[in-house]
Amino acid sequence: MPSPLARCPLNLILFDKVVEKAILPDDDPRATHVREVLRLKVGDAFEVAVANGPRGKATLLENCSKGMSLGFAWEQAVRNDLFPIRLLLGLPRPQTARKILEQAAALGAGAIDFFGADKGEPSYANSKLWTTDEWKRHLTRGVEQAFCSFIPVVRHWRNLEAVLDDLSQSDERLALDLYEADAPLSADAAIGKESVSLALGPESGWSPRERDLLREAEFTLLHLGDRVLRQETACLTALGVLAQPWW
Template sequence: MLSARTTFHTGCAQRRRRSRGERNWPEIPVVRHAPDSPTGPTSVNLILFEAPLPETLLRGGDPRARHVRDVLRRRPGDTFDCGAIDGPRGKATVVADTAEGLRLRFAWESAPPPPLDPIVLLVGLPRPQTARKILREATALGLSRFRFFASGRGEPGYAASSLWRGDAVRRLLIEGAEQAFCTRLPEVALHASLSEALEAEATANATRVALDNYEAPRGLGALPAEPHTPVIVAVGSERGWTADERDSLRRARFELRHLGPRVLRTETACVAALAIIRERLGRYR
């Protein structure tokens, strides 16, 4: 898995396939911390840093420095909202603005950041531009974990995208968290199949639901959910589920639910489902 601390993986199923001589699933490299990696957002509500240091130099070429100068228009003596990834929020004071960059001093809150919602999103691997939207917007909604998987009707080449290399995913998570005024980042994992993704959540005590336009008898809005019970929601690829995938979901105790008669884009369905589930968990009360 990948978060501020974790990595992409394809699991033991990949090794089993190799031993049988079957088609190899692409290697997903470890994505590690880059010190204060710039995310380059056009507008954010919270600027994130790697650790709750007492002070730092934000170099002039860092997009965050440009944001503080040009968007927030902060000058020496001014403050702005900041956060440490998976750590506290706080206030940053611009101590000096020089050709080298911005010298910042931090005052961190003592309270820990609120936890992420106990929601896991399983998504059939979409085209890269769609995956980018899902990663950013779903992170803003506060889920705990993504599990992307190669689906029966998906395009195998999507896994070879540069999105899944380097720190591109992590930058999108940071953008979503900054938008939401949050410091916590969700975990992300990439799996070779739906079965592998389901196996990774097999022991979870959770409400399990899969979106389906064709065989779902009830809408997602009527989903019974307890405030502290985790929810695992599965969204198929852009071409929907195969019959075998529906069978796998049912065997894994997933209930099929729909979002109404309209056919939605994958990113729209993910955001709508997360918003409904958060309401069912009482997050808007």
């Protein structure tokens, strides 16, 4: 059965390091993608990048007994194109986390921090998403879709207090809250700021204790209107709004 990667058209394919030549085994999902989705022949080229490094082009040199032989030509310029936006998220259910990982990586979030929320479900942390490398694959897919190479940092924290203690003093601090926010989120909140930390609770929302912690940490509570949104919808909408000053 083809891998999920093979069924998903990508704009570039990531590799681990800069090399001049490499052989992709036939059972490597990247080889499957080149063969079954891109349908490339010997002599054809496709877009590649090194994770957190340069982009370039790979040329299919030959199909040999060991797999797919590739030659690489790399660009010299490397620019980190992630936005200085740090997402602080109450740990969501695994299917929600998968969507956020892929799409936040595609949109260019600089970091994604998950924390155990008062109203969250602790068992979500034991999902195979987190106990295996599956979470890394979702990040990679988002970056490849965006035609980029830099991958957001992902961290986990025991609770909201722990992640708040780790914040930079220079961050603009914002939190989404449907019930106690006084103003809507807008791109103006990020204009002229060095970096932004955006906090979102789990789908069940913030506890009163967590709201107190956010206010004590000088977070401004903002909203996205009157509609009740899923966590991934609110997260990605807010990320798109805040990223505008860096576009």
